[in-house]
Amino acid sequence: MIAPPFPPAPSSSPDLDPAPGSAECVYAAEGLTKEFDDGSVQALRGVDFHIIKGEFVAIIGPSGCGKTTLLQMLGALDRPSSGTLKYCANSLPDLPEPAEYRAHEIGFIFQAFHLLPTFTALENVQMPMLETPLTVAERKERAISLLKSVGLEHRLHHFPSKMSGGERQRVAIARSLANGPAVLLADEPTGNLDSKNTELILELIIRLQQERQMTLVLVTHDPAIARRAGRTIQMKDGRIVTGHETAPAASLT
Numbered sequence: 295m296i297a298p299p300f301p302p303a304p305s306s307s308p309d310l311d312p313a314p315g316s317a318e319c320v321y322a323a324e325g326l327t328k329e330f331d332d333g334s335v336q337a338l339r340g341v342d343f344h345i346i347k348g349e350f351v352a353i354i355g356p357s358g359c360g361k362t363t364l365l366q367m368l369g370a371l372d373r374p375s376s377g378t379l380k381y382c383a384n385s386l387p388d389l390p391e392p393a394e395y396r397a398h399e400i401g402f403i404f405q406a407f408h409l410l411p412t413f414t415a416l417e418n419v420q421m422p423m424l425e426t427p428l429t430v431a432e433r434k435e436r437a438i439s440l441l442k443s444v445g446l447e448h449r450l451h452h453f454p455s456k457m458s459g460g461e462r463q464r465v466a467i468a469r470s471l472a473n474g475p476a477v478l479l480a481d482e483p484t485g486n487l488d489s490k491n492t493e494l495i496l497e498l499i500i501r502l503q504q505e506r507q508m509t510l511v512l513v514t515h516d517p518a519i520a521r522r523a524g525r526t527i528q529m530k531d532g533r534i535v536t537g538h539e540t541a542p543a544a545s546l547t
Contacts, residue, residue: 458491478502
């Protein structure tokens with residue numbers, strides 16, 4: 295990890311829901327709410343959960359249930375209206391520099407890829423490293439290594455418009471790993487892909503998460519994808535309605 299502003303989370307345990315004060319918590323939320331339009335829209339309604347280091351947790355539920363809002367909270371892209379949300383015992387809403395947390399601790403994978411269209415794959419992957427102490431040569435070397443790790447060493451100098459949807463998502467995954475994050479936050483990462491690429495991308499994300507011992511929180515509406523997680527959090531109408539262990543790495547088919 296490059297210049298991490300937070301201490302690393304300690305090792306995980308088989309406990310699926312550690313106590314709020316447990317040193318094994320990466321994320322801990324209590325009474326989390328989010329309101330929009332002066333309270334007329336309640337996206338989150340008193341959410342409580344804990345996530346430990348190294349877990350693969352799927353947040354599942356229908357559109358509008360609050361799962362993407364919750365993921366944005368974990369990424370410090372939005373603030374709760376009330377309640378507490380901590381990352382490694384640090385209050386996320388009170389971080390003095392949330393951009394540093396996003397840059398050094400979090401890797402984001404989005405449904406829409408969000409690649410810069412006028413930059414090559416190699417240049418896109420280097421973008422998150424621009425604010426790091428790495429030299430130009432070191433950034434390029436790291437980007438090449440990451441693109442190789444996702445099977446795109448033959449696409450280094452291709453622009454997004456010249457790549458398939460699956461390839462663009464692979465570039466986005468490589469970019470998400472640019473600064474060695476402790477956590478991957480994935481928002482419907484296969485939502486724009488066909489069934490074949492869905493399987494390939496999901497396998498890739500799981501492999502990288504396990505190899506790099508990252509915590510993975512993935513939002514999906516697809517039960518088949520959620521079954522790949524070690525634990526699922528089911529949401530409905532802004533609330534968590536159930537959370538349970540699943541069989542890790544189960545097949546999509």
